Amino acid sequence: MAFWQKHWTTAAPIVAWLTYLASFSGVVPTLVLAATLIASVLAAVHHAELVAHRVGEPFGTFLLAVAVTVIELGLIVTLMSAGGESATTLARDTVFAAVMIILNGLVGVCILIGALRHKEQVFQQVGVSASLATICALTVLTLVLPNFTLSEAGPVYSTSQLAFVAVVSFLLYATFVGVQTVRHRDYFLPDKAVVADQEIHAAPPSNARTAASGMLLVLCLGAVVLLAKTLAPAIEGAVSAAGAPRAIVGVIIAALVLLPEGVAALRAALANRLQTSLNLGLGSALATIGLTIPAVAALSLLMGLPIALGLDTKSVVLLLLTLIVSTLTLGTGRTTVLQGAVHLVIFAVYLFTTIVP
Known part of the structure; x- marks a missing residue:
């Protein structure tokens, strides 16, 4: 048991690949595939x-955000190709x-639990404001503007627009x-005065261990993509059987790949390192839009797959509310319990209206 607890991150990608190969025989239960997929995601992170x-x-949080986005992108591309x-x-x-x-969910929980433990937390507003400005531009350009262009009837872009x-x-x-990583790197660094997590002071891994983790990361990402493709029919079938809107599939995919990163962000918030939590969350949101949309757009153009990016009216309202509240919440460099509660209420409304549109 102790050996497994120590080496599970090495064993997870190997087991995942063996499970995927075994799935060709049709004898691997869906729950086993799902458990192996989750283990691979956790090992990858x-x-x-x-x-x-x-x-x-801030290279660390950037790398983690990109790794999570690659997982998400792999899931979307495989499901789009199959569907x-x-x-x-x-x-x-x-x-979305x-x-x-x-x-709403991750930022709200991090602010709330951080405030409950530390009363008030601080972060560098200049870096967070830069992140929010970029998120606002990307979300409106990719998810809102398609509804108002004239070359094609919304919610789609024409080929040249896409x-x-x-x-x-x-x-x-x-x-x-x-x-973030070169020109103004210091804008995104945690305040050393409030760093409380001893892990930040741990000795960095050796070059050999880092190289090994890099190779295992690639194996994990490949296994996640292939297992997701195998599980796609079961996920969509379960959503259809429950009579739930198809948008639930997107929520499941996003929640699955963001869960491990969410845990890391929560740990940082509890350790009074809200800057790290925000770097993780906002960086992941930026990578999701800035990498996923171009990739699926290229897939759509090359393979002739239809793609609709424009949100419905209800979703546009919730998105704009989220962007406005996020700008106000993170516009002072300090957070309290109230701000976390506001974000969580918006998140609850989003989930409820997704299930009951």
Whole structure:
């Protein structure tokens, strides 16, 4: 048992690949596939965190956000390829779900539990404001504007519009990454005066261990994509059998891949490192839009798959409310219990209206 607890992150990708190969025989239960998929996601984030600790902040949170986004992108692309025209809104639903889960659910919980333990927490407003400004631009350009263009009837872009928005989204995200990691790196660093997590002071892993984790991370990501493709019919079948809206599939995908990162953000908030929590959450939201939308747009253009990005009216209202409240909440550099509660209420409304539209 002790051996398994120590080496499960190494065993997880191996077991995942063996499970995937065994699924060709049709004897692997759906629950086993799901459990193996979750274990692979957790192992992938573990290895990403280990590599991140080696390269330091804010590269660490950036690397973790990209790793999680690659997992999410792999899930979306495989499900879109398998679903064809029936998966037209999958990318939109998943990206919107990720934004709502992060800006309301994750940020709300981190602020709330951090405030309950530490009363008031502080962070660098300049870095967070830069992140929010980029998120506002990306979400409106990709999820709202398609409803108001004239070349094609909403909620879709024409071919040229889709290509243009995909390029500018990627360039905007790349610019943010350059600011976060090079030009203004200090804007995103935690305040050393409030760092309380002893793990931040742990010795970085050796080069050999970092390289091993890098290879295991690749194995985990590949296993997640393949297992997700295997599980896709079961997920969509369960949603249809329950009579739930198809948008629930996007919520499930987003929640699945964001869960491990959410745990890391919560641990940082409890350790009075809200800056790290916000870097993780907002960085993941940016990567989700800035990488996923261009990738699915390229898939749509190359394979001729239809893709609808524009949100319905209810979702647009909730998105704009979320962006306004997030700007006000994170506009002072300090947070309290009330701000966390407001975000969680919006998140609860989003979940309820997704199930009961």
